[in-house]
Amino acid sequence: MNTEQKIEAILFFKSEPMSRKRLSEILKTGQTEINDGINKLKENLKNRGVALIEKDNEIMLGTAPIFSELIKDLQKEEINKGLSKASLETLAIILYKNEVNRHEIDYIRGVNSSFILRALSIRGLIDKIIDPSDNRRYVYKPSFDLLAYMGVKSIEELPEYSEINNSIKNAVENLEDPSVIETKESPNDANL
Amino acid sequence: MNTEQKIEAILFFKSEPMSRKRLSEILKTGQTEINDGINKLKENLKNRGVALIEKDNEIMLGTAPIFSELIKDLQKEEINKGLSKASLETLAIILYKNEVNRHEIDYIRGVNSSFILRALSIRGLIDKIIDPSDNRRYVYKPSFDLLAYMGVKSIEELPEYSEINNSIKNAVENLEDPSVIETKESPNDANL
């Protein structure tokens, strides 16, 4: 039943090449049905912005080849674009705290940082690693390239490192303290 | 020229919310053409594995809500579904009013909502933005994540949305005369 749509949803979500075998495991369906679904999907995506890309026995979704110029331009633009204040702030927190999870960053900034973290990752400024203290979570740390670019051999060389590192640690400890509530409502203090 | 497909390719590539304005800049096309393209794309994605989500003037792609269970199983990170009664109340106000300042939320709930608003911001369920009608204030809006968790492709798909929206507009606007609010709470103390 709607195998084609299910395959589309899975491929879109995973955004990585997947084997037909794996798809048939996930959908608990026979190979024939999977192949049918893939064929229909391929047919349906024929004249669309997203295409089904096949390599060896693996398939994935990608932007349609006829739009490769358009996408290349977007990529270039992304590269040349400076970082936003919000991105720089997030990066600064990651630098001074070193290993920090998303919840802690969100808490310090008072807003959700998912998109920013993703952008910093794509630019190779931070690394996302499995939290050594809890393997179901991730933590972010500055990349080697970033430290090299800044001309510091280790984060301890950052200005006022120990003071700021401590303040961040203390702030994060308040994470569950309900008496710490929003006190500033003026946009001058905006988390932009 | 195949604006619909180009929009699809861009949304797929960026995988984050894009404004109609931005799309028209990238594609160097007028707003009408962009709107037409989006409408066609929305129509085309109606019964597919991927859906178009819409909020204010932004759009993004996501997996179709009917495949939620399927994708949940592929997702490694834990999904936090718990919401306290206070969070539910606050989210209801923000969702059904779409744009609301803290004062109005406090007024409707009869209690200070600062803590809950901060917590919801951190969870990424609401966005705090500068009030378009008064840049000295903030307003709260539902985030894309909130729509995604609710499984609706646009605010209008919320249960009872249209009926409620009309009745709320009539009832609340009569009531929310700022002078009434200010006899209860002096504006100087609004920042608690």
Place this chain on the structure above:
Amino acid sequence: MENQAYTIKTVNFEGPFVVLLNLIEERKLFINEISLARVTEDYLKYVNNLQLDKNRLAGWQAAEIASFIVVAATLILIKSKSLLPNLNLTLEEESDIKDLEDRLKIFELYSRLANNIKINFGKNIIFAPLERKNEILAFLPDEQITARNMMTFARGALDKIPQKVFLPKVEVKKVISIEEMIDRLTKRIENSLKFNFKDFSGKAETKEERVVVIVGFLAMLELVRQGILHAVQENNFADIIIKKQEAETM
């Protein structure tokens, strides 16, 4: 452990409208002055118990306590009016009553809508795609990333973290005015009782029964009044209130 309990309590803080709405819904009533008068005593009992329950109050903000008391004040007006039809309320008092009724109706609407959210949240989730593994585009720094700038941004982020909040003065004022209002109303009810005894139009109830009800209500008010003083003093929020308490005991 202690800290954890404290958190949960405040996150789940249910304001006065929740309590009031529950009382009305338990009786399957519509929101109006009559139903509000009927639930007043139960609400006051609730607030009184709240004030005696130090464990529950421990994690609360003064403003949260005050929010309960503000509603109590209006309910007392409504109840007094229902007991004594000849009691003349000021325009401001009348508008407080209308206001509470209207606000409760709006709150009822959003509580119902909140239930839509409860039912649907997380049920049919729309997922954004996972991060693409091959997406990293080499290393793309930005000239704004300097050690000095990073320090400034880190400091800036820390400065924005909200600080602990202290009791806003306006709430203290509200508490005092409610206490005064209860005193004033008590006097008004007592006077009505003395001079307007003939005004009691006994329908189903006899005059005597009505008087008993009113006396009971007055006793209740006294309890609430003491409770307010007690709660405020227990929480040790403001010098001004404690002074007042001392002045009374002298």
